[in-house]
Amino acid sequence: xxxxxxxxxxxxxxxxxxxxxxxxxxxxxxxxxxxxxxxxxxxxxxxxxxxxxxxxxxxxxxxxxxxxxxxxxxxxxxxxxxxxxxxxxxxxxxxxxxxxxxxxxxxxxxx
Amino acid sequence: xxxxxxxxxxxxxxxxxxxxxxxxxxxxxxxxxxxxxxxxxxxxxxxxxxxxxxxxxxxxxxxxxxxxxxxxxxxxxxxxxxxxxxxxxxxxxxxxxxxxxxxxxxxxxxxxx
Numbered sequence: 631x632x633x634x635x636x637x638x639x640x641x642x643x644x645x646x647x648x649x650x651x652x653x654x655x656x657x658x659x660x661x662x663x664x665x666x667x668x669x670x671x672x673x674x675x676x677x678x679x680x681x682x683x684x685x686x687x688x689x690x691x692x693x694x695x696x697x698x699x700x701x702x703x704x705x706x707x708x709x710x711x712x713x714x715x716x717x718x719x720x721x722x723x724x725x726x727x728x729x730x731x732x733x734x735x736x737x738x739x740x741x
Numbered sequence: 742x743x744x745x746x747x748x749x750x751x752x753x754x755x756x757x758x759x760x761x762x763x764x765x766x767x768x769x770x771x772x773x774x775x776x777x778x779x780x781x782x783x784x785x786x787x788x789x790x791x792x793x794x795x796x797x798x799x800x801x802x803x804x805x806x807x808x809x810x811x812x813x814x815x816x817x818x819x820x821x822x823x824x825x826x827x828x829x830x831x832x833x834x835x836x837x838x839x840x841x842x843x844x845x846x847x848x849x850x851x852x853x854x
Binding site for chain 2: 661663665670671672673674675678680686688720722730731732733734735
């Protein structure tokens with residue numbers, strides 16, 4: 631699993647509340663990604679990071695922000711959660727140019 | 742928009758059958774991944790291909806760069822192979838867009854005993 635840990639694994643939150651998901655890696659890889667997985671859409675890129683304090687938007691970044699203050703942690707924040715953000719969120723890292731390893735996922739329900 | 746198409750979307754087969762899942766993509770890539778996801782589970786990378794063919798146990802993955810097509814084969818299928826299989830590509834040139842993988846929607850495979 632390349633030392634990737636996501637937390638929490640499950641969360642239920644109310645509409646309008648802020649939520650932060652954490653992705654932690656133990657091997658100092660430069661590239662980290664946040665994806666969401668929804669039925670009928672497959673996985674889609676939310677944001678990614680190519681180093682400390684270096685982040686960029688993906689395909690579905692609206693309503694999300696990220697931060698990477700340390701190499702090992704990549705945080706995904708929903709500033710004001712909406713029901714459309716109910717999803718399973720996966721963190722991934724890239725090793726070299728092509729390898730991909732994924733975290734176990736975080737199931738988020740916004741009620 | 743660069744697309745990754747998988748077929749079939751759903752596949753039910755009997756134990757022991759030879760399984761083929763297909764993936765096609767639209768532009769040049771630097772790598773193609775085959776991923777496996779069990780119900781409620783995480784995502785595991787089975788293969789990473791940039792050319793040719795790879796084999797691991799009963800799983801075989803092939804890629805044809807000229808035709809922009811890849812296949813995942815499972816020989817002597819078993820109920821424990823039941824999972825979602827996902828094709829994902831890293832494009833050679835994102836055209837100024839985001840980094841990251843582009844995913845197919847997955848193939849839901851059920852192997853009945």
